[in-house]
Amino acid sequence: MRKVFRNLKSLEEVKDLIMRYERAERREKISIWDAFGRILAEDIVSGVDVPGFDRVMLDGYAVRAEDTFWADEDNPVELKVIGVASAGHPFPGEVGEREAVEVATGAPMPRGANSVVKEEFTVRKGDSILVMRAVAPGENVQGAGSDVRVGETVAYRGTRLSAREIGILAAVGIREVEVLSKPRVGIFSTGDELAQPGEPLEYGKIYDVNSSSLMASVLEDGGEPKFLGILPDDYEAIRDSLKREIEKFDIILISGSTSVGAGDVMYRVLEELGPPGVIVHGIAMHPGKPTVIAEARGKLVIGLPGYPTSCLTVYREIVSPLIRKWSGKPLETGKEVIGRAAERIIGERGRRDLLPVHVVKDEEYLVFPVPTGSEAISTLSRADGYVEMEELEEIIEEGEVVRVKLFTDRIADISMIGSHCIGLELIMSEMRRRGYLIKSVFVGSSGGFKAIARGEADLAGVHAFDPETMEYNLPFMRKFSIEDKAILIRGYRRIQGLIVARGNPKGIKGIRDILERRDIVMMNRNKGSGTRILLDYLLKEEAERMGIDISEAIKNIRGYWNEAKSHNAVAIAIKNGIADVGIGIKTVARLYNLDFIPIAEENYDFLIRRSSMRKGAVEEFLRILREFRSKLNELDGIEASDDIGLPISP
Ligand SMILES: Nc1nc2c(c(=O)[nH]1)N[C@H]1C(S)=C(S)[C@@H](COP(=O)(O)OP(=O)(O)OC[C@H]3O[C@@H](n4cnc5c(N)ncnc54)[C@H](O)[C@@H]3O)O[C@H]1N2
Numbered sequence: 283m284r285k286v287f288r289n290l291k292s293l294e295e296v297k298d299l300i301m302r303y304e305r306a307e308r309r310e311k312i313s314i315w316d317a318f319g320r321i322l323a324e325d326i327v328s329g330v331d332v333p334g335f336d337r338v339m340l341d342g343y344a345v346r347a348e349d350t351f352w353a354d355e356d357n358p359v360e361l362k363v364i365g366v367a368s369a370g371h372p373f374p375g376e377v378g379e380r381e382a383v384e385v386a387t388g389a390p391m392p393r394g395a396n397s398v399v400k401e402e403f404t405v406r407k408g409d410s411i412l413v414m415r416a417v418a419p420g421e422n423v424q425g426a427g428s429d430v431r432v433g434e435t436v437a438y439r440g441t442r443l444s445a446r447e448i449g450i451l452a453a454v455g456i457r458e459v460e461v462l463s464k465p466r467v468g469i470f471s472t473g474d475e476l477a478q479p480g481e482p483l484e485y486g487k488i489y490d491v492n493s494s495s496l497m498a499s500v501l502e503d504g505g506e507p508k509f510l511g512i513l514p515d516d517y518e519a520i521r522d523s524l525k526r527e528i529e530k531f532d533i534i535l536i537s538g539s540t541s542v543g544a545g546d547v548m549y550r551v552l553e554e555l556g557p558p559g560v561i562v563h564g565i566a567m568h569p570g571k572p573t574v575i576a577e578a579r580g581k582l583v584i585g586l587p588g589y590p591t592s593c594l595t596v597y598r599e600i601v602s603p604l605i606r607k608w609s610g611k612p613l614e615t616g617k618e619v620i621g622r623a624a625e626r627i628i629g630e631r632g633r634r635d636l637l638p639v640h641v642v643k644d645e646e647y648l649v650f651p652v653p654t655g656s657e658a659i660s661t662l663s664r665a666d667g668y669v670e671m672e673e674l675e676e677i678i679e680e681g682e683v684v685r686v687k688l689f690t691d692r693i694a695d696i697s698m699i700g701s702h703c704i705g706l707e708l709i710m711s712e713m714r715r716r717g718y719l720i721k722s723v724f725v726g727s728s729g730g731f732k733a734i735a736r737g738e739a740d741l742a743g744v745h746a747f748d749p750e751t752m753e754y755n756l757p758f759m760r761k762f763s764i765e766d767k768a769i770l771i772r773g774y775r776r777i778q779g780l781i782v783a784r785g786n787p788k789g790i791k792g793i794r795d796i797l798e799r800r801d802i803v804m805m806n807r808n809k810g811s812g813t814r815i816l817l818d819y820l821l822k823e824e825a826e827r828m829g830i831d832i833s834e835a836i837k838n839i840r841g842y843w844n845e846a847k848s849h850n851a852v853a854i855a856i857k858n859g860i861a862d863v864g865i866g867i868k869t870v871a872r873l874y875n876l877d878f879i880p881i882a883e884e885n886y887d888f889l890i891r892r893s894s895m896r897k898g899a900v901e902e903f904l905r906i907l908r909e910f911r912s913k914l915n916e917l918d919g920i921e922a923s924d925d926i927g928l929p930i931s932p
């Protein structure tokens with residue numbers, strides 16, 4: 283039976299509900315060397331005095347203070363040096379009247395002496411010294427037990443052990459301590475499509491992301507995660523595994539199969555684990571709506587949505603606080619910045635929206651929604667944080683002040699949005715090596731122009747061809763009205779051509795084959811991409827040469843309406859046999875080990891916002907670009923001239 287979501291609970295209700303759960307307390311004895319970050323389960327009472335003896339606090343001479351009372355520079359007192367004591371080596375005898383023992387810092391005070399004269403206030407004369415200054419009894423001596431006394435409690439139950447506490451435990455001779463065991467968290471993934479990272483990937487399968495990201499999150503929260511495996515989309519298998527494992531863990535997290543599709547069995551299984559079974563079926567929030575929560579044998583089983591971004595968001599919002607409560611870690615309060623919405627943001631009434639955003643440091647923080655949704659694993663890694671939209675809030679207007687809860691503690695030094703290129707990767711990796719934090723998002727050339735126009739990017743790699751002027755990039759500065767806002771910087775040339783399968787089994791020779799032959803299927807690029815414009819131009823030019831009408835000819839090209847969104851996507855289509863030919867750059871053809879037929883050169887340049895030119899990271903980018911000219915030239919399919927890094931536009 284299919285199940286629809288009923289009675290969605292609000293995020294607040296769900297948090298309150300979950301935080302009421304306790305776990306059975308277990309303890310374990312561990313070495314203080316492993317105790318960092320653990321919660322002490324007992325009071326620690328010192329069995330020793332620290333120090334255990336009167337201890338010399340500085341290098342000098344142990345004396346009887348009364349012998350020095352009238353000493354000064356003009357009337358020094360002469361004392362006889364009768365021996366030596368150092369740390370770990372006491373003086374065996376006793377200091378008598380007008381006698382002294384040479385002592386080092388940390389030595390036990392010799393019997394008979396009661397203070398120490400600093401070496402600097404003495405003059406050595408053979409086996410005696412002249413004391414130039416009086417000392418008071420007890421001066422420069424750390425009394426026995428003055429630091430810690432026998433019977434004193436040095437660390438309390440419930441304390442999170444840090445270097446300071448662990449240092450005190452060591453000082454009182456404690457080698458092992460009893461700590462609270464970490465909360466045990468069992469983790470399952472579900473889905474017939476999932477494979478473990480490291481295994482080969484069959485067509486149609488994907489790697490299991492959630493178990494790894496959940497494991498890491500649980501560790502971060504002080505829990506002890508255990509991966510229990512990938513379960514098939516099978517009612518009995520999931521039920522039996524949950525029943526078997528729930529005994530052994532404080533809580534179980536299981537991702538996938540939560541939604542309403544026919545294969546999504548989580549609700550039914552969790553209901554059967556009861557009573558009470560399912561206690562939450564759906565949360566009025568996005569992402570994360572299909573979350574299912576059940577109680578079985580007093581323990582929680584949390585069914586997290588399959589989409590990695592949704593899964594991690596739900597974990598962070600509702601599971602993390604519980605694991606932290608149990609493990610004694612303070613709740614993450616998280617850093618925030620106040621910024622301004624750079625565009626209108628639309629939420630949905632009646633649900634809490636946690637909207638991943640990208641933050642750009644300009645004169646103020648500009649906040650942009652991340653365009654991809656919870657289906658993309660890159661959404662969270664691309665976002666700097668999120669903006670929370672309350673249940674009653676529907677729209678955030680452009681320019682409105684917003685509060686961003688940050689995932690990171692550092693906003694990127696430079697934001698690069700535009701077309702991807704391995705030449706650019708080379709420059710970026712050098713920048714990273716030099717300590718810059720880069721945000722890079724690849725959305726094609728026109729996406730780059732738009733991001734520069736909006737102020738979302740400091741820099742964009744672009745290669746947009748204008749058939750009217752036969753020029754690259756420059757004409758588009760006019761089209762996007764950014765001549766005042768941005769500067770175009772010379773990059774390098776890339777070789778564009780036809781990408782075909784290894785060995786070119788269809789014997790494709792050039793553009794004409796695409797127009798003429800009915801036995802080949804092409805993969806086109808998305809409209810707006812520089813490569814698409816180039817291809818359309820090349821097809822038109824060839825059609826004119828052949829004396830045919832291009833709009834008619836296009837109808838006969840098989841696959842003309844297939845749009846790949848990147849050079850890589852074209853290569854992947856050819857590698858997978860989805861298409862026979864596509865247009866792309868040589869570097870990508872090489873990357874996928876495919877054959878390549880060169881047909882044109884294009885300019886790949888860099889568009890930089892004028893206001894970003896002052897940023898240190900942008901200056902460094904331009905420096906590296908020039909320094910790396912010969913390294914770029916070593917890449918197959920890239921040619922850089924000596925005007926690289928210089929402005930093209932006025
Ligand atoms: N008709 C409807 N369809 C969907 C709804 C809905 O309300 N009505 N909700 C959507 C929302 S929102 C989400 S979130 C997902 C939740 O899906 P499930 O929890 O049922 O998860 P699956 O269908 O098993 O997987 C979704 C998606 O994520 C991939 N996945 C699953 N597990 C993993 C993993 N461990 N690592 C990486 N990727 C994983 C899976 O292959 C699917 O592509 O449902 C929407 N649908």
Ligand code: MOO
Pocket residue numbers: 567568569570571572587589592593656657
């Ligand atoms: O509500 Mo689902 O959890 O995004 O994408």
